[in-house]
Amino acid sequence: MNNILLATDFVDLRDRFRAATGQPIPALPPGPLPAGPAQLFQLLEDGAVPEVVVIDERSGTEAALELATRLNVECPGIAVVLVSDRAAELGLGAMRAGVSDIVPTESDEDEIRQALDRALRVTRQRSPAGQGDGADPGQGSQSGRGRVLSVVSPKGGVGKTTIATNLAVGLARSEPHSTVLVDLDLQFGDVANALNLSPEHTLVDVVQGVAARDSMVLKTFLTQHETGLAVVCGPHSPAEADLVGVEELTHLLQTLASEFRYVVIDTAPALTDHTLAALDLTDDLVLLTSMDVPGVRGLRKELDILRDLGMAFERRHVVVNFADTHSGLTRSDVEATIGTGVDLVLPRSRAAAVSMNQGVPLLLSEARDPMTKKLRHLVDRFTPAPMRDPRPAKATAGPGFGGRHRLRRKGAQ
Template sequence: MNHVILATTSTELTAKVDAATGGRFVAMPAMPSAAGQVLALAGGVPEVVVLDSRPAAEPMLQLTADLTGLFPGIGVVLVSDQPAELGLAAMRAGVRDILDPSAAVDDVRTVLQRAAQLTRPQTPPPGIPLPEDLGASGRIISVVSPKGGVGKTTVATNLAVGLARAVPHSTVLVDLDLQFGDVASALNLDPEYSLADAVHNPARRDTMVLKTFLTLHETGLYVLCAPESPAAADGIGGDDVGRLLQSLATQFRYVVVDTAPGLNEHTLAALDQTTDPVLLTSMDVPGVRGLRKELDTLTDLGMFAEGRFILLNFEDARSGLSIADVEATIGRDVDMTLPRCPVVPASVNQGVPLMQLGGKDPMTRQLGRLVDRFADVPLLAAKPGRRRGRHRGVRVGAR
């Protein structure tokens, strides 16, 4: 941490932040009333802004909303001895974390490090100063398969849980199988809101409101589940999906998308925003042939000429196919395989992902390697895979 701004009148809190940062912070001479005061003192966009709300909470919440409105990825930490009362309002304002003023120095350090780790400043309106080394929007990782029954939801949920545990509060999982998605079941969740609510309410225009429609899993993963009724998908278009993923990517380091089988309108809209496609199939002839068709279709659309990640599930030496057979059929190498493993059905039936259980079986180890693969990739390394000719009505029906 090297760019922390502290706004407080408390000498005790100042001393704790001083100890937690090793003196690498700037204290405001007076409590600020406008975002411009914070930016002027920082000389640009700070990584973390610590606002003491104990004198008056409402002005600090408004200041937070102003800062996050200009820079959606900035890390604002609110100091409060009434976290329960301020929780929802703080979330809507864009507060990254609430710090108890009685917290020990080690706890203060942890909160500040977590806020700094998740900071992604955005380009501001003209006239606002900012440093040259700005961050980027989060990665959008879409798990795609040509057919159902290949373990797509299992892979997506475990990948998302693994990323959420590797970087706390960093990851949101979107269930884009709008008619028959079962992410909620896979995570044993009973969500109050669904994706249909998120795209048909003020959340579509306000990222702070959007966060209130997410369901928090016990691992720290945020989830946007599919609607309960398949009919609700009829009112959700590809443009809705694109806007939703763009908004989530300004708020989260990782956006993991579990798509429907095939390449329908919603999946193609997601792929338009995707930085990291995970193309999944099972180790059987129908699945492998389907993957070959999917790869050919993406090539025709001019999408992801580079960066396609091929994941082969249910690897089994007794299947009658070898990895060499699969690679010969699809015309490229397989990047990773997942073994057929008896622990998977129990995990799915219990609604507890393997990455949450943390076992030492072969499947959990491979899923851990998959998580490491994406957790270690720099944010600036990939760009979304826009369709060639997408504005001319290119469409591919689901299989």
């Protein structure tokens, strides 16, 4: 019998459970019960994730049932045994909290062994849904692996976080609990603000410790959005960026891809080592530029670099943001400069700026704005059964040859 954790401040209870199992069962340090699984896992000295957690109700009834409830919801692979002398009074509440068994504080060794055996059978009978169940094998790069979508741009200020957050929210709404969004701008990531989140844990926490070794623990460290979207928020401080190694990041992304149908990555401007590590795992590349000369020329250079690195990406989606008929450039100008087609043109939108300031993505605000409709089309490119607007998209108008001449005169080929 193994993988048991004791949450009690009473030494006699610890001794009785250890005698019943014949093993040195680990116990949480003395003090209040952790508020949830993430806090519990942070207290584990050896990092081994238990199959059964024994909670002493004498540490606080409300705290015990709350911890049991969260373990049942967030960690279905862990069974909870409640130690209490108030089984008749707490039975219904314990059942609702997902407690598998209640044992009295003075239980003998046989009763303890039987309760633990039942709990272990419960946890081993709980088989999480298979990772590929119901999923389209063609959605990922290999069977049983989620689809990794990276949103990249060579320069900042082009709306990359707006695109990434709306794409992730749209995918999460199309299939609940299917999507995780990773803020990979290690120094100045703004995903948390864009979604109005106050994360308890960030990217730094999930690449270290027990969360990096166990996918069940990892999920408890993710920040949950109201849509069911899971989020790995960027570090609290730019100084923490050095705590995220490339190898640790690669392992994290691989784990997330094994647990979620969609992994959306909001990268930092420029091709950093972390961005390149993400691109190595990317199935769909969303390339973003603003409709201006610096943005378009930067995108052309980035495409050239990716081509030189052997990152051609069969599934590549070029998006032009901030389109304006008075910008001096047209869609044709952009395509001629970057040497490939543009898949989606997003109009300049006042509502987009408001949504970022309010922390409510456009796809949730239901704002009557042309960009909202275009963002739905972007989400449709990745969902199994897209519902497209039957009306043909209008091409972005422009002043003709003026923009193209200006791009080429500045050195674009």
